[in-house]
Amino acid sequence: MLIRFLTTGHAVSDDWWYPTMWLMRDDLVRCFMDLMLKFEFIYPYVMLCRLVEVLHYVKWLAWSITRHHLRHLHLLNARFRGTSSKSSGGQTKSPTSSTSGAPSPVPTSHSQGSQSSINLSAKLPPLPNSPSLAQTIGMDESSGAMSSGADILASYHLPSPLPMWLNPNYAKHIVKGNFMTLSARPKTVEQGEWIAHHVVEHYRNLWNFVRVLHEKEDDGTSICNASTCPRMSAGANHSFTWLNSRREPVELPAMEYMTLMQRWISGKIDDTKIFPTEASGVSFAHNPSITTTPLSQLTSQTEREWVGKRSGFPENFVDVCQTIFRQMFRVYAHLYWAHFVEPFYHLNLEKQLNSCFSHFVLTATALDMLKPHELEPLQPLIDLWAANGTFPQGSKAYEYANLRAGELLLQLGGAS
Template sequence: MSNLFSGINARFRGQRSPNSPGPEQQHAQSPVPPPEIQTPTSTTTSVKLPPLPTSPSLAETIGMDQSSGMIPTADEVLTSYHLPPVKPLWLNCNYAKHIVKGNFLTLSAKPKTVEMGEWVAHQVVDHWRMLVTFIRLVHDKEEDGTSICNSRRCPKMSAGANHSFTWLNSRLQPVEIPAYEYLTLVQRYISGKIDDNNIFPCDPSGVSYADNPAFCTPLPESGQEWIGKRSGFPQNFMETCQTIFRQMFRVYAHLYWSHFDDLFALNLEKSMNSCFSHFILTATTLNLLKKADLEPMQPLIDLWAALGTFPQGSKAFEVANLAVGQLLVQKAGGPPQS
């Protein structure tokens, strides 16, 4: 994936297709958040995030009908997703292709000799590096002061009509804010966490290695253990990484639902598909996202499972509904053309 974005920057400000929706007008200054929104003043400021919803996930509630004992058909499950009458372009398997071929699971599985905390930290930084490229594409302003994602075009941080995401204000109340402001806060929050040496220590002398019973005797555990302890990561390190991955997923969901046509006009849809499928495999393999978190993009996960993007036996394949994915392939007229 190291060469994934080679040449992309040259196309970032390229000419969009005449038929693709262009950015709407916006003032040249950055939008001022509502008074109740607590905006960090530096990249190291910790931003409190909204709590997870307590309602059951759509993906978790779709299963055997308790009253009749019948398993719903693929059509019934697809209907329960409440997709718009005109399906998003990315649900057509011909537009769900990747720029690279191979098994992304090999990039997500931890090597035996790498300590788990080090591996999780590497994945967080690597996936953020890839995602921030797409964020800047829709978030940065052009010379005329406009941006693709703006408060008029995206008045709230949403992923289709069925999902929207809130931010906590200074009174710890969840409030809806424009997607542009949400992306600003997400960048400050994640960058602040990654740059904090107390959360992501960078001292090479603190790097540890996983015990390999085939070559050495495991060190005895002392006191309370947690992932990353041996490499100097704090006790709440995994919780922090899960929050970061949850925020990154929300950004991906917004990009797919609101800006996929923009990326398609710049010939970048395959690049984002490659990054996102890798992201889902990593998140599920390392337990950085729960099944409920994936709900806004469940149809695409189903589709990729049917297309073989997620290998059988992977956790990403397990959370997918293969029958729904096969139905989506059928509705698109068969597998994508090579």
């Protein structure tokens, strides 16, 4: 297999590992070539160092290929149960799943018992925002009735024992650093362009995890199916419904809900009226260091302004993006509550899931795509990450967290 990889680069199946594997192959070939060219006139000490370097490459490469094949045999070679078709113009579409014959409802949520949500595509007045559960519990500081961390955790109605993803030892990430640097908008990038960029990128990241659940087992069923997940839920306290073609809230199996969600989001992203792709649109932000003309004088005083207008985005662009972020959050919530152990922990993918989700929360809150009360299904995890420093002070994710609950979770996990 090693010789085949050195000569062709096809020792493993095609997937997201290819760029890394090609770079490893080039480095290894260069190392062998240097060794062969200098064989006759290199001092033995240098030769020994080269040989050790080659052995380290071979050892690491063999480990990587073996680890990759183990994942390949289980889930990571999964294919969607339906892929996107190519458009007539050859434009690459976002990933879609084929559910022919299914209605095309608008995604909504149904959480906390009988509370139903509004049709997000209709022009209805928005519901008043309520503070998050964590904020409601911890806001009464002036009255002296501060809740303890134990009281806050008890109010979350968490199961006993606590889920694995609330253990600090399993809430780690694959990288260290400040995710805020990835969420901060560059000064010269227009706000609408920045939001659109994050919608697409976070959707692709999320779908890489959902596709793992699509893989079928030996009995022909997927990990997430109508038997294991008969409804789209995030623990015992939160469930989500879908509006059918008659705008009636209906409960669906989690996999069917996620499939409809994925098809709905990809349809929005591929709609050039919502996400325009024409290069003629203005895609830069007003920068005072470049021009001295005030922004108010660049447009007519009578024209209506909205986020993304300068780049050609429609007036309802922010509303659509907020809906997309809400739906993606609900999928993340289901992944954590129902599938963190199987399959992600068993595949050593829990750190990748944590990294993508923490980046997602920082971005969504910084861009006002998610409100505090919409974070409740995963509020304990947000508290934990605020307490251990994953969410930096000054970020909205840190502001929405309850540090007393997070510090208690750290103590329970032996991390403080």
